Amino acid sequence: MADxxxxxxxxxxxxxxxAIQSSNHSCNKSQQQQFQVTTIRFLLVLLLAGCQWxxxxxxxxxPAPVKGxxxxxxxxxxxxxxxxxxxxxxxxxxxxxxxxxxVTWNRARTLYPSQVMQHEFGVPIMERFAGRDPLQELxxxxxxxxxxxxxxxxxxxxxxxxxxxxxxxxxxxxWKAIDRDGNLVKKNGFEWMNAFHPEVQxxxxxxVMEVVRKYDVDGIQGDDRLPASPSTAGYDEYTVGxxxxxxxxxxxxxxxxxxGWLTFRADLLNVFMGRLxxxxxxxxxxxxxxxxxxxxxxSKEEYLQDWPTWVKNGxxxxxxxxxxxxxxxAYTKTLEDNLKFMPTGQLDKFYPGVLLKVDNYTPSPQMxxxxxxxxxxNGVKGEVFFFYEGLKLHPDFFKKYRKK
Numbered sequence: 001m002a003d004x005x006x007x008x009x010x011x012x013x014x015x016x017x018x019a020i021q022s023s024n025h026s027c028n029k030s031q032q033q034q035f036q037v038t039t040i041r042f043l044l045v046l047l048l049a050g051c052q053w054x055x056x057x058x059x060x061x062x063p064a065p066v067k068g069x070x071x072x073x074x075x076x077x078x079x080x081x082x083x084x085x086x087x088x089x090x091x092x093x094x095x096x097x098x099x100x101x102x103v104t105w106n107r108a109r110t111l112y113p114s115q116v117m118q119h120e121f122g123v124p125i126m127e128r129f130a131g132r133d134p135l136q137e138l139x140x141x142x143x144x145x146x147x148x149x150x151x152x153x154x155x156x157x158x159x160x161x162x163x164x165x166x167x168x169x170x171x172x173x174x175w176k177a178i179d180r181d182g183n184l185v186k187k188n189g190f191e192w193m194n195a196f197h198p199e200v201q202x203x204x205x206x207x208v209m210e211v212v213r214k215y216d217v218d219g220i221q222g223d224d225r226l227p228a229s230p231s232t233a234g235y236d237e238y239t240v241g242x243x244x245x246x247x248x249x250x251x252x253x254x255x256x257x258x259x260g261w262l263t264f265r266a267d268l269l270n271v272f273m274g275r276l277x278x279x280x281x282x283x284x285x286x287x288x289x290x291x292x293x294x295x296x297x298x299s300k301e302e303y304l305q306d307w308p309t310w311v312k313n314g315x316x317x318x319x320x321x322x323x324x325x326x327x328x329x330a331y332t333k334t335l336e337d338n339l340k341f342m343p344t345g346q347l348d349k350f351y352p353g354v355l356l357k358v359d360n361y362t363p364s365p366q367m368x369x370x371x372x373x374x375x376x377x378n379g380v381k382g383e384v385f386f387f388y389e390g391l392k393l394h395p396d397f398f399k400k401y402r403k404k
Contacts, residue, residue: 064098065351065381065382066098066099066318066351066382066383066384067096067097067098067099067382067383067384067401067402068097068098068099068100068101068150068320068351068382068383068384068385069092069097069099069100069101069356069384069385069386069387069388069391070101070102070103070152070384070385070386070387070388071088071100071101071102071103071138071387071388072103072154072387072388073103073106073111073126073128074103074106075359075387075389076387076388076389078388078389079102079103079111079129079134079138080128082132082137082141085134085137085138085141086141088388089138089141089142089144089145089147090145091391091392092142092145092147092388092391093145093147094398094399095391095398095399095401095402096398096401096402096403096404097147097385097391098146098147098148099147099148099149099150099218099384100138100142100147100148100149100150100388101150101152101221101290101292101384102134102135102138102149102150102151102152103152103154104135104151104152104153104154104211105152105153105154105155105156105207106154106155107126107155107160107161107163107166108121108155108159108160108166108167108168109123109125109126109127110124110125110126110207111125111126111129111134111135112125112133112134112135112136112211112215113125113133114207114210115210116203116206116207116210117207120171120203121167121168121171135149135151135211135215135217136215139215139216139217143216148218148219148288149217149218150217150218150219150220150221150288150290151208151211151215151217151219151220151221152220152221152223153204153207153208153220153221153222153223153226154223154225155190155225155226156204156222156223156225156226156227156228157177157192157193157194157195157200157204157225157226157227157228157229158190158191158192158193158225159175159191159192159193160190160191161189161190161191162189162191163191164184164191165184165191166191168193169184169191169193172199174197174199175193175194175197175199175200175203176192176193176194176236177192177193177194177195177229177230177233177234177236178194178233178234178235178236179232179233179235179256180232180235180254180256182235185229185230185232185233187230187232190225192229192230192233194229194233194236194238194239195227195228195229195233195268195269195272195304196229196233196234196236196238196239196242196265196268196269197236197238197239201272201275204226205275205276205279208220208276208280209279209280209283212280212283212284212287213283213284217287218287218288219287219288219289219290219317220280220287220288220289220290221289221290221291221292222276222291222292223291223292223293223322224292224293224294224299224303224305224322225303226291227269227272227273227276227305228269228293228299228303228304228305229265229269229303229304230302230303230304231256231257231262231265231301231302231303231304232256233265234252234256234261234265235252235256239252239265239268240252242268243261243264246264252264257301262300262301262304263306265304266300266304266305266306267306269304269305269306270306270309270310270313270315273291273310273315273316274313274315276289276315277289277314277315277316288317288318289315289316289317290316290317290318290319290320291307291310291316291318291319291320292319292320292321292322292353292384293305293307293319293321293322294321294322295321295322295323295334295337295338296308296321296338296341299321307319307321307341308341308342311341311342311343311346311349312343316349317349318349318350318351319342319349319350319351320351320352320353320384321338321350321352321353322352322353322386323335323338323352323353323354324353324354324355324358324386325355326355326361326363327367328366328367328370328371328374331370331371331374332374335352335374335375335378335380336378338350338352339378339380347379347380348381350380351380351382351383351384352375352380352383352384353383353384353385353386354368354371354372354383354384354385354386355385355386356368356385356386356387356390356391356393356394357386357387357389357390357393358386358387362390362393362394365394365396365397368394368397369397371383372401372404376404
């Protein structure tokens with residue numbers, strides 16, 4: 001809706017003319033002139049006040065910078081009860097956190113009661129959380145503290161971790177991602193579904209859309225496994241057939257890092273990214289779609305994640321590259337290198353993932369402060385921390401983090 005202060009200047013002119021005309025009947029010429037000047041000044045003050053109000057409204061309506069944290073069911077008991085979730089939300093609020101990215105899909109299980117999973121595999125929720133709905137509990141607790149909640153589909157197209165494909169691929173062996181030697185694709189302990197197969201894409205998207213339609217979440221999120229696939233994948237019959245159709249019957253290169261072959265498969269995932277974004281926004285236009293991929297160009301070379309294209313085409317609302325580094329100079333360089341891939345005028349969509357805790361590691365106070373300072377110096381106003389349990393290790397830092 002247009003701002004009336006600017007779209008209807010004739011209203012002021014009409015008011016001025018009307019006041020002047022009415023004065024002609026009761027005032028002499030000198031009085032008329034004085035009245036005209038006073039009236040115009042008064043109306044100009046009203047106009048200025050309207051402009052200032054409109055400007056203030058624009059400023060206050062701008063979204064607050066993202067200061068987020070990932071909440072997991074691994075190496076944490078935060079999701080094990082409603083009381084634990086309430087305590088986690090309290091700590092987040094005290095620490096200046098305004099967005100929580102909570103795991104909703106990993107190890108072939110949802111962390112909410114899922115009709116899709118009940119129908120497909122007969123298990124509606126991860127057994128650890130049977131009889132509860134941790135996602136709904138978190139939404140209720142976090143929204144009371146004005147903290148946004150995003151459903152994080154952590155495993156994405158990964159079927160299992162060190163389970164040789166797990167029950168998903170036992171039931172649907174034709175969903176397997178296949179490498180050039182004809183084996184199931186495995187990378188860093190994770191086994192993979194074929195991210196290019198339409199049935200696999202439909203399955204994962206059905207989980208996303210189930211959450212979108214059922215829950216009052218503020219957003220959904222993928223990471224380095226959604227949309228993604230190890231670049232060793234793509235040698236299955238279906239994907240090879242797609243390649244042949246596009247290349248006059250030629251088979252894909254044996255070198256899975258061949259630039260053209262990399263781009264062909266990354267483009268297939270780009271199409272899925274566009275589809276996911278469109279379907280989410282069609283169902284709920286105000287819902288945020290965010291992604292936390294690996295850093296570029298490593299993300300494309302290793303996981304076929306061409307996230308600069310996602311940003312350029314408007315398929316993400318925010319992008320959170322995982323700038324996980326153990327030395328400050330390496331962090332700063334990686335941050336600056338990845339900022340170069342952001343289109344002009346879209347820096348406000350970029351928030352780096354910052355490593356706060358993994359296994360026994362946590363950054364030193366100096367390292368943590370230095371990373372946030374590097375972000376601010378580069379015009380980045382927020383970040384997302386991996387992961388929640390690390391907040392407890394840096395109480396002094398997070399007491400002041402809200403103002404950083």
